[in-house]
Amino acid sequence: MGGVWLVTGASRGLGREITRAALDAGETVMATARSADAVRDACGEHGRLHALPLDITDAEAAKSVAGETAERFGAIDVLVNNAGYAELGFFETFTDAAVRRQFEVNLFGTMNVARAVAPHMRERRSGLIVTISSVSGLVSNAGGAVYSASKFAIEGWMEGFAQELAPLGVRSLLVEPGMLRTDFMDQKSASFGSIDIPDYAEAIAQYRAFVDEANGNQPNDPKLLAARIVALASQDDVPSRLVFGDDARQWAGAKVDQLRQEIAQSADRD
Secondary structure, three states: OOOEEEEOOOOOHHHHHHHHHHHHOOOEEEEEEOOHHHHHHHHOOOOOEEEEEOOOOOHHHHHHHHHHHHHHHOOOOEEEEOOOOEEOOOHHHOOHHHHHHHHHHHHHHHHHHHHHHHHHHHHHOOEEEEEEOOHHHOOOOOOOHHHHHHHHHHHHHHHHHHHHHHHHOEEEEEEEEOOEOOOOOOOOOEEOOOOOOHHHHHHHHHHHHHHHHHOOOOOEOHHHHHHHHHHHHOOOOOOOEEEEOHHHHHHHHHHHHHHHHHHHHHHHOO
16 A cells, blocks of 8 residues: 655646656655646546645645645655745846745745644654755855755755654655756746846856756756655665766765865865
8 A cells, every 4th residue: 555645846847757656656645736726737637646735835834735634644654845946047136035035935935844744744753754955955056046045955954854853753855856857947937037237247148048058958857856756765764865867966076076175175274
């Protein structure tokens, strides 16, 4: 008998693929997005698929969805905290409101859902929280400062929270993909800065050209990542992190090398 999954951001992209993969593996899935109809349209009709609307920035709504899921099915075995979007562009071109919105969704919204689900898992001394981060939570570059900041925050929060939950039987998996072939970089998901700063004009034009060219041509298949997540969830020994994609592993490895060098240089100057 399959377990019960709660997936956020399930109407498209990686969330949709995780939902489909979990269903194919025999799991029951409570799939959420801001529109439940959008979830059903994306994932199709399935006897073990259930859809609820959820704006993750609404803490009470998250608590209601978690409660309804646990009451209906008796448990939440796996939470996939996937919903989010990207502010892609140079930091000074974003308004304060745009930066705060990035954190409201990617960090505080993700926290809302985890806070709603964790008590149900703690009560049963069982469960897995899968948090979809990004290699941008490990490495930041020009044009990604705001998005990376939200994902760096996710990394720090879940790294500590996972250690708090582990003695209570609740496991954690941080997923750090490279560039996935989803609509993440188009206007449906990505948002760009609105303040015109001539000093950055040339660099921003080059960055936008990179994003436009990359959109739809990303090297990594979200279906493969979804299948990997579902497979890992069935294991007793789940790794704390999954760095997915050759690009992600290359960037993360280069960051580790850079940190080692800087740590060594720091010691030389003591």
